Amino acid sequence: MDDQTALTAFAGLSQETRLQIVRLLVRAGPEGLPAGEIGAAIGASSSRLSFHLTQLEQARLVTSRREGRFVIYAAAYPVLSDLVTFLMRDCCDGRPEICAPLLEARHD
Secondary structure (H helix, E strand, O other): OOHHHHHHHHHHHOOHHHHHHHHHHHHHOOOOEEHHHHHHHHOOOHHHHHHHHHHHHHOOOEEEEEEOOEEEEEEOHHHHHHHHHHHHOOHHHHOHHHHHHHHHHHOO
């Protein structure tokens, strides 16, 4: 991931509703959730939700697919993983003990 892609992803996450959506979709797993269920879970109107989902798709943090009359949204796990890797790439400046708790938590 390059700096510009990371900045776009961070911009996508830099709003409370969008962060709530991404966290909800991460918990939902790769099957994702219908838009209506996302809106109900976070208490967002359909127009507000649509705006935020569009922003998240443009940042490549979520994907969407149509199933019948429903639009299903899912976390873009590869992009989210790349973003975490981008943050941790230069971790600890040669001091692995700083990152050890993070690596341990990842395996819990």
